[in-house]
Amino acid sequence: MERSVPVSFFVKWPVNTKEYPKKEYQFMKKIILTGDRPTGHLHVGHYVGSLQNRVMLQNSGDFDEIYFMIADSQALTDNAENPEKVRQNVLQVALDYLAVGIDPEKATIFIQSMVPALYELTAYYMDLVTVSRVQRNPTVKAEIQQKNFENSVPLGFFCYPVSQAADITAFHATHVPVGEDQEPMLEQCREIVRKFNSVYGETLTEPDIYLPPNKACYRLPGIDGKAKMSKSLGNCIYLSDDAEDVKKKIMSMYTDPTHIQVSDPGHVEGNTVFTYLDAFSRPEHFAQFLPEYKNLDELKDHYRRGGLGDVKIKKFLNKVMETFLEPIRTRRRSWEAHPDDVYDILEAGSKKAAQKAGETLAEVRRSMRINYFEDRSLLK
Ligand code: TRP
Numbered sequence: 001m002e003r004s005v006p007v008s009f010f011v012k013w014p015v016n017t018k019e020y021p022k023k024e025y026q027f028m029k030k031i032i033l034t035g036d037r038p039t040g041h042l043h044v045g046h047y048v049g050s051l052q053n054r055v056m057l058q059n060s061g062d063f064d065e066i067y068f069m070i071a072d073s074q075a076l077t078d079n080a081e082n083p084e085k086v087r088q089n090v091l092q093v094a095l096d097y098l099a100v101g102i103d104p105e106k107a108t109i110f111i112q113s114m115v116p117a118l119y120e121l122t123a124y125y126m127d128l129v130t131v132s133r134v135q136r137n138p139t140v141k142a143e144i145q146q147k148n149f150e151n152s153v154p155l156g157f158f159c160y161p162v163s164q165a166a167d168i169t170a171f172h173a174t175h176v177p178v179g180e181d182q183e184p185m186l187e188q189c190r191e192i193v194r195k196f197n198s199v200y201g202e203t204l205t206e207p208d209i210y211l212p213p214n215k216a217c218y219r220l221p222g223i224d225g226k227a228k229m230s231k232s233l234g235n236c237i238y239l240s241d242d243a244e245d246v247k248k249k250i251m252s253m254y255t256d257p258t259h260i261q262v263s264d265p266g267h268v269e270g271n272t273v274f275t276y277l278d279a280f281s282r283p284e285h286f287a288q289f290l291p292e293y294k295n296l297d298e299l300k301d302h303y304r305r306g307g308l309g310d311v312k313i314k315k316f317l318n319k320v321m322e323t324f325l326e327p328i329r330t331r332r333r334s335w336e337a338h339p340d341d342v343y344d345i346l347e348a349g350s351k352k353a354a355q356k357a358g359e360t361l362a363e364v365r366r367s368m369r370i371n372y373f374e375d376r377s378l379l380k
Contacts, residue, residue, distance in 0.1 A: 030062060031173045032066040032067065032210075033068075034069070035112065036071060038070050038089035038092065039085065039089055040092075042092075042239050043239060044239065045219070045229045047100065048220055050212065051100045054177050055102060057175070057210070058106050065108070067107070067108045067173070069109075069112050069167060070112060072086050072087075072113050073113040074160055074164070078143075091339065091342060096239050097109055098331065099240075099332035109346060109349040111350050114354060117170055117357035118163065118167060119166075121169065122163040124368065125166055128192055129161075134161055139183075139185065161185050164189065165192045168189050169207075172360065200369075203363055222272075224253075225254030237249050237321075239332070240329070243326070250273075250318045251311075253317075255272065255314075256270075271303075273310070273313050273314055280317070280324075283295050285316075288319075
């Protein structure tokens with residue numbers, strides 16, 4: 001799918017015509033890049049917030065190239081003393097990817113630190129970003145607070161929005177499917193792209209965020225009703241949990257503390273079971289598992305009126321969640337039995353990603369006119 005290259009591109013620098021312009025058409029293609037920090041197994045929040053969307057995009061056939069990155073070096077920015085945790089979770093995240101249906105034939109799965117060009121790009125981009133600009137990034141701000149970094153923020157952590165811009169632009173990504181907490185990173189990335197292109201000439205591609213279709217999917221709470229699922233709070237349902245664990249977790253979910261007797265009227269807002277049903281249930285689940293209700297609205301109405309017990313809605317939620325968790329679990333087991341195949345996929349993917357990012361780096365160096373030995377006349 002070749003589209004025309006903007007004319008402005010061809011008239012940037014009057015350099016060696018043999019070498020330049022050597023831009024590929026690929027930067028006009030539709031390209032996906034996204035990733036995850038390997039700090040733990042992926043959970044159902046990741047699934048509704050991003051993974052499900054990725055598989056849908058992957059299978060749509062609408063994209064020319066798709067990259068899924070396991071962001072180990074970003075994970076190290078706040079886990080420097082824990083490289084083993086990061087190392088182990090690289091494989092776990094890869095297994096989760098394959099389990100949800102990411103297909104290595106259609107998408108390139110790679111490990112961030114195996115792509116050296118990303119670090120060189122980061123270094124050049126850092127010259128285009130001020131300290132105060134990063135300090136204003138609301139996600140970084142919130143994370144610094146959460147992690148109690150106060151005055152001891154690792155420099156690598158502080159700069160991760162810039163390194164994330166390198167991840168995205170190295171692949172000329174046009175679409176970045178992530179949760180809404182990543183919007184400030186995308187904004188930062190677009191600023192870097194605009195600044196780079198205006199200073200050095202049209203080179204990088206501005207990406208768009210690609211949010212999940214359903215609002216309820218934006219931030220799934222933990223099973224305790226706390227705002228965020230997190231490993232340290234022990235409130236996650238992992239994609240790798242077995243059916244027994246999932247059931248136990250759902251049966252222990254936070255609901256409505258004022259709904260004591262079944263006959264009591266109940267609250268649906270802030271009730272974790274209903275938040276999950278908003279995210280996961282579809283009308284056909286009612287026909288299949290709870291035919292006395294047509295849809296979620298009817299179920300909610302009954303709960304509000306009173307006369308509907310928590311156990312019943314929890315059992316329903318469990319069945320709904322198993323409709324997607326069971327196939328994920330089965331696929332995960334089959335990959336777990338062949339870890340060598342998973343390593344092969346990661347190795348081949350990383351090689352391919354390194355190649356592509358290396359090409360972008362060459363374009364960047366050319367635009368910055370630091371491609372010294374491609375054009376000796378640059379050195380006067
Ligand atoms: N920051 C993302 C996360 O915490 C991971 C990530 C790193 C990423 N680089 C990226 C996501 C580039 C999208 C694009 O999950």
